[in-house]
Amino acid sequence: MKCTLCSSSTEPFYFYEKEDRHYHRCTNCRAVLMDPEDYPTPNEEVERYESHDNDVEDPRYQAFVSPLVERITQHFEPDSLGLDYGSGTGPVITKLLTDQGYSVNTFDPFFDNTPEVLELKYDYIVSCEVMEHFHEPYQEFEQLKKMLKPEGALFLKTDPYTDDKDFHAWYYKSDETHVIFYHPVTMQWIKEEFCFSKLDMDDRHISLFL
Numbered sequence: 001m002k003c004t005l006c007s008s009s010t011e012p013f014y015f016y017e018k019e020d021r022h023y024h025r026c027t028n029c030r031a032v033l034m035d036p037e038d039y040p041t042p043n044e045e046v047e048r049y050e051s052h053d054n055d056v057e058d059p060r061y062q063a064f065v066s067p068l069v070e071r072i073t074q075h076f077e078p079d080s081l082g083l084d085y086g087s088g089t090g091p092v093i094t095k096l097l098t099d100q101g102y103s104v105n106t107f108d109p110f111f112d113n114t115p116e117v118l119e120l121k122y123d124y125i126v127s128c129e130v131m132e133h134f135h136e137p138y139q140e141f142e143q144l145k146k147m148l149k150p151e152g153a154l155f156l157k158t159d160p161y162t163d164d165k166d167f168h169a170w171y172y173k174s175d176e177t178h179v180i181f182y183h184p185v186t187m188q189w190i191k192e193e194f195c196f197s198k199l200d201m202d203d204r205h206i207s208l209f210l
Contacts, residue, residue: 004180005031005137006189014167019176023167030183031137032161039135040176046110048177054090061092065128067205068155069096072124075153078102080123083147086130087112093126121149128157132178145194148210154196156206160184 001010001024008028015022022035040048055061072082078101084094087106094104105117125144134140144154159172161181172178182190187206191199200207 001033001035003029003031004033004036004135005029005141005186006193007138014173016173019174021176023173026186029189030185032167032181032183034179036135039179042110045133045177048175049088049110052089054088054092056090056092056095058092061090062096065093065096065157068126068128068157069093071155071205071207072097072102072126073100076102076124081105081120083107083117083120083122083125085125085127085144086133093128118143118147120147122147122152123149124153124155126155130158131156131182132158132172132180134180137180141190141194145196150210152210154208156208157204158182158206159204160187160201160206 002008003010003026006026006029008026010024010026010033013023013025013032021038024033024035025031026033076082080102082097082102082104084091084104084106087094087108089111091106094106097104105120106112107114107117125147127144131137131140148154161167161183167173172181184201187199187201191208196208196210198209
């Protein structure tokens with residue numbers, strides 16, 4: 001198969017026998033990719049997402065996203081306009097930002113499908129635990145870049161795959177809706193391909209600046 005992000009060739013990487021899923025690794029950008037033949041159906045995705053307990057008032061959930069919120073407030077003032085992309089069933093990032101006077105739009109293809117917000121330009125876009133679900137990652141990042149203002153930034157959270165991780169034991173691959181895993185080399189490729197000027201990676205928190 002071709003890499004769903006950079007369209008380069010891939011090599012067989014891992015067979016998850018328990019779930020009968022095949023994974024490939026890109027020879028160029030180093031992304032690890034689920035075989036599209038094994039992708040969940042939209043109904044299976046919705047069922048999985050609805051099983052998450054995303055209560056915006058839950059202190060643990062708020063603490064989980066607070067590093068992203070802090071990065072936004074460090075770089076942008078409340079009069080900026082943001083987008084919570086893939087806001088899910090409980091847009092806690094939006095809640096925490098609006099509590100501080102920020103203006104944030106939300107979008108989710110399953111739970112808040114408001115395509116009109118995708119026609120606007122944003123100072124920043126935040127996407128927490130979403131990018132690993134991208135079935136068409138190149139088109140998704142192209143869209144995200146298109147929606148940013150010239151001085152804009154993209155704030156992301158995912159669990160990157162690194163060479164020292166045991167993929168067989170890695171919890172992150174067990175979620176059937178996680179179809180792409182990003183290596184640090186992958187993020188560098190995204191930075192260069194979409195003409196971001198700066199990439200910051202701090203464990204699971206990734207920031208891309210124009």
